Amino acid sequence: MGTAAGLQSAGRTWALGARGICYLGIAAIAWGTVIRVEVGAWTYHYSDQGDYMWEQARNYCQTFFTDLVAIQNKQEIEYLNKSLPFHGRYYWIGIRKLGGIWTWVGTRKALTKEAENWAAGEPNNRRSNQDCVEIYIKRQQESGKWNDEPCSRKKKALCYQASCQPLPCSQRGECVETIGSYRCECYPGFHGPECEHVVQCAELEPKGARMNCSHPFGDFSYNSTCAFRCQEGFEQRGAGTLRCLASQQWSAETPTCTAITCPVLRAPEWGELNCSHLHGDFAFRSTCAFSCQTGFVLKGSETRECTATGTWTGDAPRCEAITCPVLSAPDRGDLNCSHLYVDFTFGSMCVFSCQMGFVLTGSETRECTATGTWTGDAPSCEAITCPVLSAPDRGDLNCSHLHGVFAFSSTCAFSCQMGFALMGSETRECTATGTWTGDVSRCEATTCPVLRAPDWGDLNCSHLHGDFTFGSTCAFSCQKGFVLTGSETRKCTATGTWTGDAPSCEAITCPVLSAPNWGELNCSHLHGDFAFRSTCAFSCQTGFVLKGSETRECTATGTWTGDAPRCEAITCPVLSAPDWGDLNCSHLHGVFAFSSTCAFSCQTGFVLTGSETRECTATGTWTGDFPRCEAITCSALATPKMGHAACSHLHGDFAFGSTCAFSCQTGFVLMGPETRECMATGTWTGHAPHCEAVSCPVLATPSKGQLSCSHEHGNFTYNSTCAFSCEEGFVRMGAEVLWCAATGNWTRHPPVCAEDAAPFLKQVLAYSSGTALAVAGIVLSGTLIALLAKRLSNREEKKKLLNPTSDLGSPGIFTNAAYDANL
Structure with missing residues (x-):
């Protein structure tokens, strides 16, 4: 369903309609509600539901209307900006960048500079992907301007509906859309608002020609055509057909009819021509008569007439010269004729001559007369003769005669006896001058090529x-x-x-020499390879020394001087394996000789110092330095605190194979391995040991007493000392000081604090005398006995308290006897 917007423009009032004017059926459901702004025959459209990407928007416009809007001028922009409602995402229009050029997609025409309507700073084609264009409608700033945008953005589609009808402009022009209307661009030959008028040309009035015309748009108007033709014997000058052009001019000038002409006739050679012309020289119906000069006869038509086809009747006549009998050259002669007209006809002149070696007898020239006969008599040719020849001394003569004995063209051949050669011409011929060719022949002894002594x-x-x-x-x-x-x-x-x-003299050869192994051969050959007087020098390659003759020469007997040399490799001093190492050698040319290479390696636990490989050089010395195997070292071990270390070194201090034994001083015990050994990896076996002080049982503070200890090596360890004391009114029963011995035992049992009985005894003794003293002694004795019994009853309990480990049978616990003594 669509909504129409109402406008007033160019004196027209555009009505605002209610929703429901346009039903689009299924397409309307897919594309949303259609909004149409209608202006006469040209209309704008947009949708009020849904936004579309540029391609979708164009598809929408092409489906329901004509295309995305193509803006033609500033007034159209003002009209759209005033008419369309504001939309936050604005509207797509029908311009897009194609091949880097902004193009109106509906007409495929490039945007001109004059028609641009870009907003400030546009188009900027940000990130090179803004190839489509929107128009700002009712924007606060730059309203009605354009902005390039990514084609994937969604906006309203702004479409237009074409206004031109199917058959506008009288079918004589192109309908061009305009805002609210259209105009007709007339085809050539038409004009008027609807191209209803046709162009007129001048009326034709040909002279001497017949005219036939056709007028599709009116007499002598645009596209009228007129055809022309002439009477028999006349031809048309100018175009056969004329057409009225859009310029109101005929396509060519009006044609005319002229008499057809025949080719101009000429009098035949050696003849005369007499003509009469009715319509012009040599034109239709002209007649011509022909005749010949003395000594000639006419062949062909005597008269000819020019026809309507432009051709002459009859055949072209000619004047032929009167003929004489054909002449031929005499035997051994030549005939040279000059023919004034045709061969052997009136006026022909023939000259006779003889071939070389012959002489003419009779008339030299003859001429053909007007009666058809020749002047003079027939001539003949006779051969010229030469002097008679004879055979040379010691030779023979053989002649052949073609035209007579020793006459022109006679030939004579000369020959000599075996062993002799002919000097002069072998053959002689009688020439046309009556003389013989060549020189007088003679016979001389045959010569052989001069011989030379061979080289050497x-x-x-x-x-x-x-x-x-x-x-x-x-x-x-x-x-x-x-x-x-x-x-x-x-x-x-x-x-x-x-x-x-x-023959040739060839130098005596010696056996071919070759270079010794590891050597080179340089020879100079005076008379040939390895031949007499050839000398060869021997040398050795680097690293080798020559043994034998340095040079040898090939003698006249075919043997070499000196002995065959050889190249022996230079030797180096013999190498031996280093201590605790191995030697592996490869010998190319001999044991410890040039190019020998030796590789050194060490046994496990040793590392090589010096060159790993050495090579015997050409100077007899080894490359590199002499290697040695040194024991791999471990880090130096430290003696543990309060301990001892005893080390034995097999290959050096703290080196591979070294062993160290560890022990602790009295009162300390070893924690860790007792021995460590330096391995081939440069590390020690085991972990670093240490000495820990021997521990004694922890002492407790006595009841009603105090405990004060000093620890030299740790709480209650070897050499720790503890002093005991009792509170007032209590007496210490046991040793005052205990010391932790190396055995892990204390030197004495820990003491206890007991009540002090001394004041009571002194009081009893002070008040007693005589019998009373005795009785008191008895009483006291009983009292003491009772007191001691009570004390003894608690002894076991106190003993357990002071020596809690006694039940375990520890070897470091004091005995009951010792305890009783302390009591």
């Missing part, structure tokens, strides 16, 4: 017919240290070649 060799020759000619013989030999390879003798044959092969 000698040559000795004998010549029969001249140096190095047929019959010459040559002997070859070599110098010391070289041997001949090839023929020892060679003879010059009749063919000009030598028998046998060219």
